[in-house]
Amino acid sequence: MFELLDNALKALAAYPPLAALAGLLVIGGGVWLMVRGERDRKTNGTTAQIPAWMLYGPAHDAMASVHQLAEQGRVQIHILERMEVVLKEIAREQLKARQALEMIRNESRLR
Amino acid sequence: MNRLSYYIDGRMFEWVMSISMILLSVEIFIWPETLKASAFQWITLVLNTEIVGIVLIGAGIFRCSALVANGSSMVIGPRVRAIGALAGAAIWVQFGMALVKLSIDQNFPSPGIPFWFMFTLAELRVVYRAVLDVRTPR
Helix, strand or coil: CHHHHHHHHHHCCCHHHHHHHHHHHHHHHHHHHHHHHHHHHHHHHHHHHCCCHHHHHHHHHHHHHHHHHHHHHHHHHHHHHHHHHHHHHHHHHHHHHHHHHHHHHHHHHHC | CHHHHHHHCCCHHHHHHHHHHHHHHHHHHHCCHHHHCCHHHHHHHHCCHHHHHHHHHHHHHHHHHHHHCCCCCCCHHHHHHHHHHHHHHHHHHHHHHHHHHHHHHHCCCCCCHHHHHHHHHHHHHHHHHHHHCCCCCC
């Protein structure tokens, strides 16, 4: 491995050009990253940097809220059904009471 | 301590590298043999010792200034950080290459090689990330 690199170095005559090339490559790569960063910033801003998992929490909470809403709706319907039964019973009782009162009034007139 | 955390949090790598750059440049200016007589002697074949010192102290001070002024200028600050990181990457790759050359000469790899090349890659990442922090008025 090192012999291969050594031979490559010798073939390139010396270390300085290779090191300069590495430096230029890094600078070129850095400049390219700056240009790409500018482009990405204009298209996405930093929103693209927000990790996806940060959105999982709120979405999970929203799903739990929807489930709670559905459960509350079901309980409300059950309560309303019971109220309807009770109201019908009350209405029946009131009808009977009205009939009784009318009978009392009619009897009192006959006397 | 909270004030210190405000400046350091999220930028620890940049702070560490910037301060290291300044300290190394001071070391080079006081003892120029630091590079010439060390494992990094090969750097002096490519770059003059004084140039290495000047680049290090310049980039280090600019980076620290941009980090301290974090938020004051969202246009210039991040760009200064990006350019400073680019200068850092260019220097660190020379350190890595010097160790590669040393490893070839001694026939076994130097333990410093992974560190210097990872520093280079991390600085390149900082270049990209810092540019994303630029905020221009719309």
